[in-house]
Amino acid sequence: MTTRDNNRYNFIAIESKWQKKWLAEKTYKVTEDTSQNKYYLLEMFPYPSGRIHMGHVRNYSIGDVVARYKSMQGYNVLHPMGWDAFGLPAENAAIKHNTHPAIWTYENIDYMKNQLQRMGFSYDWDRELATCDPDYYRWEQLFFIKMYKKGMVYQKITEVNWCETCQTVLANEQVIEGECWRCDNQVLPREMNGWFFKITDYAEELLSECSNLSGWPEKVLTMQRNWIGKSEGAEIDFPIDGLEGKLTVFTTRPDTIYGATFMSIAPEHPLVEKLCKGTGQEKAVEGFAKETAIERRRQKPEDELDKKGIFTGSYCINPYNGNKIPIYAANFVLMEYGTGAVMAVPAHDQRDYEFARKYDIPVVIVIQQDSVEIDSASIECAYEGPGTLINSDNFNGMSSESAKVAITEFAQEKGFGKKRTTYRLRDWGISRQRFWGAPIPMIHCEKCGVQPVPENELPVLLPTDIQPDRSGRSPLPDLESFYKTSCPSCSGVARRETDTMDTFVESSWYFARYACPDFTEGPLKKENVDYWLPVDQYIGGVEHAILHLLYARFFTKAMRDLGYLVIDEPFSNLLTQGMVIKDGTKMSKSKGNVVDPNDLIEKYGADTVRLFSLFAAPPEKSLDWSDKGVDGASRFLNRIYRFIHTHLETLTTGQDKTAPEMNNAGRLLHRKTHQTIRKVTRDIEDNFHFNTAISAVMELVNTLHSVTGTEAKEEVNPAIIREAVKSTILLLHPMVPHICEELWEKIGHQNSLNREKWPTYDPEAAKEDELTIVLQVNGKVRSRLQVSADITEEDLEHMALEDEKVKQFVGDKPIRKVIVVKKKLVNVVA
RNA sequence: GCCUGGGUGGCGGAACUGGUAGACGCAAGGGACUUAAAAUCCCUCGGUCCUUGUGGCUGUGCGAGUUCGAUUCUCGCCCCAGGCACCA
Numbered sequence: 001m002t003t004r005d006n007n008r009y010n011f012i013a014i015e016s017k018w019q020k021k022w023l024a025e026k027t028y029k030v031t032e033d034t035s036q037n038k039y040y041l042l043e044m045f046p047y048p049s050g051r052i053h054m055g056h057v058r059n060y061s062i063g064d065v066v067a068r069y070k071s072m073q074g075y076n077v078l079h080p081m082g083w084d085a086f087g088l089p090a091e092n093a094a095i096k097h098n099t100h101p102a103i104w105t106y107e108n109i110d111y112m113k114n115q116l117q118r119m120g121f122s123y124d125w126d127r128e129l130a131t132c133d134p135d136y137y138r139w140e141q142l143f144f145i146k147m148y149k150k151g152m153v154y155q156k157i158t159e160v161n162w163c164e165t166c167q168t169v170l171a172n173e174q175v176i177e178g179e180c181w182r183c184d185n186q187v188l189p190r191e192m193n194g195w196f197f198k199i200t201d202y203a204e205e206l207l208s209e210c211s212n213l214s215g216w217p218e219k220v221l222t223m224q225r226n227w228i229g230k231s232e233g234a235e236i237d238f239p240i241d242g243l244e245g246k247l248t249v250f251t252t253r254p255d256t257i258y259g260a261t262f263m264s265i266a267p268e269h270p271l272v273e274k275l276c277k278g279t280g281q282e283k284a285v286e287g288f289a290k291e292t293a294i295e296r297r298r299q300k301p302e303d304e305l306d307k308k309g310i311f312t313g314s315y316c317i318n319p320y321n322g323n324k325i326p327i328y329a330a331n332f333v334l335m336e337y338g339t340g341a342v343m344a345v346p347a348h349d350q351r352d353y354e355f356a357r358k359y360d361i362p363v364v365i366v367i368q369q370d371s372v373e374i375d376s377a378s379i380e381c382a383y384e385g386p387g388t389l390i391n392s393d394n395f396n397g398m399s400s401e402s403a404k405v406a407i408t409e410f411a412q413e414k415g416f417g418k419k420r421t422t423y424r425l426r427d428w429g430i431s432r433q434r435f436w437g438a439p440i441p442m443i444h445c446e447k448c449g450v451q452p453v454p455e456n457e458l459p460v461l462l463p464t465d466i467q468p469d470r471s472g473r474s475p476l477p478d479l480e481s482f483y484k485t486s487c488p489s490c491s492g493v494a495r496r497e498t499d500t501m502d503t504f505v506e507s508s509w510y511f512a513r514y515a516c517p518d519f520t521e522g523p524l525k526k527e528n529v530d531y532w533l534p535v536d537q538y539i540g541g542v543e544h545a546i547l548h549l550l551y552a553r554f555f556t557k558a559m560r561d562l563g564y565l566v567i568d569e570p571f572s573n574l575l576t577q578g579m580v581i582k583d584g585t586k587m588s589k590s591k592g593n594v595v596d597p598n599d600l601i602e603k604y605g606a607d608t609v610r611l612f613s614l615f616a617a618p619p620e621k622s623l624d625w626s627d628k629g630v631d632g633a634s635r636f637l638n639r640i641y642r643f644i645h646t647h648l649e650t651l652t653t654g655q656d657k658t659a660p661e662m663n664n665a666g667r668l669l670h671r672k673t674h675q676t677i678r679k680v681t682r683d684i685e686d687n688f689h690f691n692t693a694i695s696a697v698m699e700l701v702n703t704l705h706s707v708t709g710t711e712a713k714e715e716v717n718p719a720i721i722r723e724a725v726k727s728t729i730l731l732l733h734p735m736v737p738h739i740c741e742e743l744w745e746k747i748g749h750q751n752s753l754n755r756e757k758w759p760t761y762d763p764e765a766a767k768e769d770e771l772t773i774v775l776q777v778n779g780k781v782r783s784r785l786q787v788s789a790d791i792t793e794e795d796l797e798h799m800a801l802e803d804e805k806v807k808q809f810v811g812d813k814p815i816r817k818v819i820v821v822k823k824k825l826v827n828v829v830a
Numbered sequence: 831g832c833c834u835g836g837g838u839g840g841c842g843g844a845a846c847u848g849g850u851a852g853a854c855g856c857a858a859g860g861g862a863c864u865u866a867a868a869a870u871c872c873c874u875c876g877g878u879c880c881u882u883g884u885g886g887c888u889g890u891g892c893g894a895g896u897u898c899g900a901u902u903c904u905c906g907c908c909c910c911a912g913g914c915a916c917c918a
Contacts (some may be wrong), residue, residue: 219834223913226833231917251918262918307916332916342918350831351916424917542912615855616842620835622911624842632855658886695854702854705909709871774850781850785886805884807867819898824849829898 005534009641011605015738019117020126027752028122030078032531039075040532042511042571043066043547044540045082048108048130049089052115052588053624054580054613055541057597060611061735062619062688064575068734069684071122072758078532081116081123083109085132086437086503094436098467105132107409115597119606120737122754127517131506133516136513137438138459139523140505145441145452152198155450157490158429162190167473187458188291194431195440195499199554203228203423205568206553210219215573217620220545227546227553236406236417238263240275241315241324247271250338251420254705255403256345258392259366261356264309264330265341272312276326279313279427281381294330305432307332318343319416321365321393330355338422345435346382353382366391367400378497380595396778423691427444428551430502433463437500445487445494454488460496464675464793474498508555511535511570524564535571539619542576549574551728575688578622580613587625595625608634608735613734614690637739640701644725644743650718651725651747660719665707667769673724676700677759680731692736697731722747730759730794774825775800793820800826 005263022028043063046056065078083105090101097104109130116123129136147153161170163180170180170187175371180187200205207228210221233252242679247263265272267289276285288310309330316327332351333342346356347365356363359369363376367387374383395403411417417608441453441461453460461480466475476482476498487494509523515532516525549571556570579586600609612633644651646714650805662670676696683693704724707716725747732752733740744753768789775783783805787796797820800806810830817829 051877123884217835222834227912229914229917233918249918254916334917334918337918344918351917351918422917424914496884511876542905545913618843621843626856628856629842636855648887692854693844695844698854705871772850776899779849779897784850817898819849821899825899827849827898 003363003588011637011640011739012741015118015120015606018738018741019120022120022122022752023117023125025124025752026124027754028079029124030076031198032528033076034531036076036704037074037325038077038078038532039070039537040535041070041537041623042080042292042535042539044538044544045084045510046112047084047087047089048105048112050108050111052112052597053121054595054597057119057609058580058613058619058623059541059577060116060119060121061613062575062690064119064610065614065684065690066537066539066688066739067122068737068754069758071525072730072734072756073753074757078127078514079123080127080515080517081114081121082127082129082174082510082514083131084503084507084510085109086129086137086500088434088436088507089121091434091436091472095470095472095824100464102464104130105130105436108541118399119597119610120600122737129510129513131438131503131510131515132436134459134461135520136507136510140438140501141441141453141458141460141511142455142499143509143559143562145455145458147197148442148551150450150562151556152201152561153195153431154198157191157193159189160190160192160194161187163187163438165472170430178192194428194429194441195497196227196427197558199428199551200423200425202554202557203425205557206425206550209553209569213569216571217574217576220447220549220574220576223545224550227425227550230421231423234404234411234417235317235412236343236421238319238343238509240327241317243274243314245271246276247296247316247327247417248339250420251343253345253348253400253404254407254417255389255398255400256348256366257318257343257407258389258395259345259347259362259364260318260325260343261322261346261519262325262344262352263316263327263341263361264333264344264352264355264711265312266499267329268332269329269333269340270674272329272339273811275312275314279635281311281313281465284314285310288329288331307351307358309355309359311359319411321412326361328355330358331372336426337424342354345489347376347379348384350382350384364391365442381803391462415594422483428502428554430505431499433474433498434503435466435468435476436499437503438498438506439455439476440497440501442457442489442497443485445490445492445511447492448489451488451494455487474500476500479530501539502552504547505555508551509559511538511552512556512565522564524559526564529565533565534567534569537573537575538571539556539575539577541580545576546802549633577619578617580623580625582625582673584624600630604630604634605738607739611637611694611736615763616691618687618689618691636698636701637736640728641739641743643701643704644746647721647725648746650741651722653718660717662717662720663714666716666720669703669707669724670720670765671729671768672700672703673720674761674763677727677731677761677765678763681758681761684734693731694735699729700728702726727759729753732757771823773800773823775803776808776825776827778829779807779827780809781808782809789823796820796826800828 012018043059043062051129052346054525067077070078085105090105093104102248131137140202144153161183163170165181165183169192179185207225207230213221222585233250234254235248235250237246237248256748272285276282287700312327312329315324317324324575344352346361346363348367365374366389367383368384368390369385369387388396389395389400389403395406398406408417408419413580425811439462441460443451443453463479468475483496483498485494485496486492486620510531512524515528517657519525552570556565557568559565559566581587582595583590587594597609612630613623616629630816679696680693683689729740729744741753771787771789773785773787774781775785783803785799797818808826811826813830815828815830
């Protein structure tokens with residue numbers, strides 16, 4: 001081996017050396033220390049699918065920079081990691097390999113933990129948790145029971161997607177064009193009993209709190225608001241002609257009620273049967289309902305359903321004008337929203353308009369547009385905007401806005417209607433007919449009904465001695481040792497609930513458990529969660545913008561109302577990072593463009609991989625993976641390494657107590673150093689723009705090379721070089737910690753960089769003493785001036801007018817105006 | 831259809847509150863070192879025109895506008911990505 005080889009950047013040796021040291025010394029372990037300011041940084045925990053992918057690399061690299069940066073800023077940083085370990089892939093793998101899902105899961109966890117450690121992330125591994133661990137899910141079961149006792153959980157029968165072949169319920173996203181994603185068989189609607197969390201009780205709070213989440217991207221808040229989908233309107237009763245009872249509708253446009261010319265109700269509406277009875281329409285309506293059910297399920301989400309309906313044979317009475325209007329069952333009316341019945345105003349609602357034209361139903365205009373007159377014969381689409389009421393008896397002449405209020409109040413006074421707010425958000429159905437999930441801790445007793453498992457009997461453990469069979473059906477309902485139990489109230493024979501919880505429940509509270517992962521007396525240790533929560537910065541993929549984040553917000557409020565937490569919102573700041581793509585598309589096996597982090601770590605080392613994933617794009621944008629770009633990142637680290645090695649003598653000798661003497665080159669480097677500290681600090685602090693932070697450090701390193709290179713005219717004071725190099729290492733540490741620790745040690749430091757202070761800049765040193773002033777004539781750049789920073793505006797103007805190029809372009813035209821912008825430019829208008 | 835983002839060199843991306851468009855990196859081309867290659871170092875690098883200069887014109891999706899000056903602000907349009915989608 002030659003000396004040159006000894007000085008080469010050996011990332012394999014360096015990275016494993018520091019990783020071992022960090023692990024052995026528990027460098028990143030934190031404790032609750034109220035004398036220090038806390039900072040809780042969290043990245044979304046992974047599903048242990050087998051190996052980490054580039055999305056994880058990016059997510060966790062971003063998080064690690066923030067954790068290390070905050071730590072150097074003096075915060076007591078909580079930065080934990082764990083495993084979202086329940087879920088269907090484990091069951092499928094278990095079937096395939098004839099084993100237990102736990103075995104597959106824990107093997108994956110071991111492997112992936114090792115991968116994360118090889119990336120050098122600064123986690124406090126003492127707080128690691130896996131949601132499939134009974135010590136975790138037992139507390140989830142306790143939450144369930146507490147919520148049940150408080151009325152926040154209930155059971156109801158709903159229609160679900162059922163796959164007969166797989167013997168399971170499928171989530172909506174697992175039904176592809178009406179067929180099961182796994183076996184391609186037709187999915188059937190099926191009525192099933194399931195457990196629900198009353199998230200709708202929190203709809204208003206979840207919505208209104210959105211405006212307080214100033215640290216969240218507007219995009220995510222908009223998505224959440226839309227998902228909650230609040231709409232304000234009225235509920236109005238329409239008596240049914242010739243029958244007992246009434247049809248209640250929800251409308252956001254009570255002002256258009258005089259224009260209602262028919263009613264449309266969902267084909268599965270409970271009144272349908274009664275409405276068509278004895279009218280001769282029974283058969284036809286029943287057939288229509290069946291057809292609609294099938295069609296809806298088959299329908300691709302992107303194409304619009306043809307509007308269809310059928311007359312039920314009955315009429316109802318508009319309570320405002322006494323008009324008798326026909327009731328139709330229509331395929332576009334949803335039973336789940338509002339009341340399942342709609343008053344149809346074809347003149348002012350596009351869907352109703354299309355429907356009315358198709359079935360030849362009258363169109364009555366009741367809102368007159370302010371600018372143009374419209375009439376019912378000539379209009380070609382509904383007018384949905386505001387206007388003035390016509391054809392509306394006493395309400396004529398009112399604006400649509402005030403009529404909404406007046407018409408609703410009228411109904412309220414007369415007792416046939418009221419104000420009503422509806423939400424698109426539905427209660428959260430959490431029952432899954434699956435094995436690998438947290439058992440729902442309930443007991444069904446024939447005599448006493450449904451009962452919660454007594455709290456002191458928790459956890460309800462998943463059996464460990466079974467294997468899921470090939471049918472894909474959960475073994476729990478057939479496993480007597482699991483389901484057979486006694487009733488907590490009458491002690492008779494009873495049956496355990498065999499459904500498990502949606503895995504989104506685990507991820508709805510894991511962030512709180514990290515505050516006290518080993519606490520055995522309850523789910524959350526009060527003083528710990530009060531110290532650490534809320535999460536100061538949460539980082540994860542934008543694909544979780546609705547479900548996970550909404551559920552976690554809801555669960556936080558539920559835990560608060562159960563007395564476990566004092567906070568209202570779990571995540572103060574949210575960063576949603578973009579996808580990692582390659583060749584312009586998502587990485588996927590079928591496209592053959594998947595990049596495996598392991599290959600990269602082996603070829604380039606973790607620091608290079610981290611550096612490139614931070615450098616290639618700002619975090620919120622998608623990252624286009626480029627193999628050549630990785631070479632560039634690797635080259636940069638080598639360049640720093642080599643520089644420090646060739647200047648080791650300069651860097652390790654000498655005392656830097658007093659202010660050093662500076663020549664021009666020295667001043668240049670000194671200034672650049674302080675400018676870089678300023679730029680990097682701001683880029684991290686303001687918006688996590690690590691790409692520009694890294695490019696700033698690259699510029700500093702380029703300057704270091706140019707002032708010390710063979711072309712350099714003068715020798716720079718070694719103290720200035722030492723300052724530049726030390727700053728470079730400190731600034732890069734959060735991004736590429738291994739090489740920085742190594743170089744820090746090489747230049748004579750003993751402390752781990754994690755205990756070093758983040759560098760500060762001297763504004764005086766960062767100040768430019770010479771500026772380039774741009775000279776424009778009529779807004780076009782014509783010349784440049786080098787001036788000292790303290791030049792007066794008058795002198796600047798004078799110099800500009802004397803400039804040869806300026807004179808040339810002004811020619812003999814008179815000067816009309818001279819605009820002087822301090823430190824920037826002079827524009828001569830001629 | 832509605833709601834969010836976003837359109838800048840061959841590519842990823844920079845540009846503070848309206849003030850030098852293209853930082854930094856990649857790719858490409860040229861050169862140095864070398865027997866050679868790799869590595870490294872240096873130079874060029876939006877387009878175009880000519881009289882080759884310390885040059886002219888032009889250029890941030892398209893079209894207008896405000897301004898001394900617009901990638902940045904306003905209006906209209908086109909395209910791309912993501913979300914929601916018969917929600918009454």
